[in-house]
Amino acid sequence: MTHHDPHSHVAADRRIGAHVSAAGGLDKAIERAAAIGANCVQVFSGSPRVWARSPLEKVDTAKVFSKQQELSINPIFTHTIYLTNVASDNPNLVQKSAEVLKYDLQFDSLVKGSGVVVHLGSHQGRGWEAVKDQTARVISEVLQNTPDDSHLLIENSAGQQGKLCSDLSEVRWLFDAVKSTRLRWCLDTCHAWCAGLSLGKVGRDGQKTAIEVIEELDLADKLTLVHVNDSRDPFASGRDRHANLGDGEIPPAELAYFLTHPFIKDKPLVLEVPGIEGDGPDAENIQRLRTLAGLGK
Ligand SMILES: [Zn+2]
Numbered sequence: 001m002t003h004h005d006p007h008s009h010v011a012a013d014r015r016i017g018a019h020v021s022a023a024g025g026l027d028k029a030i031e032r033a034a035a036i037g038a039n040c041v042q043v044f045s046g047s048p049r050v051w052a053r054s055p056l057e058k059v060d061t062a063k064v065f066s067k068q069q070e071l072s073i074n075p076i077f078t079h080t081i082y083l084t085n086v087a088s089d090n091p092n093l094v095q096k097s098a099e100v101l102k103y104d105l106q107f108d109s110l111v112k113g114s115g116v117v118v119h120l121g122s123h124q125g126r127g128w129e130a131v132k133d134q135t136a137r138v139i140s141e142v143l144q145n146t147p148d149d150s151h152l153l154i155e156n157s158a159g160q161q162g163k164l165c166s167d168l169s170e171v172r173w174l175f176d177a178v179k180s181t182r183l184r185w186c187l188d189t190c191h192a193w194c195a196g197l198s199l200g201k202v203g204r205d206g207q208k209t210a211i212e213v214i215e216e217l218d219l220a221d222k223l224t225l226v227h228v229n230d231s232r233d234p235f236a237s238g239r240d241r242h243a244n245l246g247d248g249e250i251p252p253a254e255l256a257y258f259l260t261h262p263f264i265k266d267k268p269l270v271l272e273v274p275g276i277e278g279d280g281p282d283a284e285n286i287q288r289l290r291t292l293a294g295l296g297k
């Protein structure tokens, strides 16, 4: 290149990453991300299927930061475990959920991460109205008791089994109720698609597009992260099964439109796809994502 094109410069710096295993430590996750061509990373702070967490003192932050610098992996996102349900009618489950969220927010602060992605849980058939106040209350309490430099990112769901926040107006409501700059959100393309939000320029089945809804609810500035996953299931199916990019039901042109839209084009992208070999996000999906995001080879 003979001269600087400011646009290509911004694009070249786009954060494109993946959820990878943190077995052996976060520094190992950073190595795994770099090995598939990612420049940012998402991890679990422990096993996603058990409540127990190891002491935060065990996190070797010096090793993490030097590995991050060596391999230029930034930012780091944390994903909470799948067991959380802050909307449950079981007080014990709500309390355990709040505790694990606090742990993850402390972890996020410790590793200078950019946020903790949470599936808030399910209303278990009781409906959003019945659980929204409790949900906001638990989030507020969690934020009040965690470091100021940590962020909680509400992830939209596909709406399966009463899961909260398939309707983005619920995310908006929680922002208005909690009123914290530390509360932000993460959009998952598979979940949005399965919840009936087209990712393209035109809505499907008479529904508004994801971009239209984001604009209407003024949610673009609060968006921190995009999970880019294709879907094994059809539009508005209310299911949540991720597919490798281009191998699922979401037309690549729709994904490309979404990822390059002005609301989205500067947001970090993280893959949570099964991978060609079935062992998680890989170099092939990173390459497909770069292409969809308009970054070329
Ligand atoms: Zn996701």
Ligand SMILES: [Zn+2]
Binding pocket: 188, 190, 191, 240, 241, 242
């Ligand atoms: Zn999912």
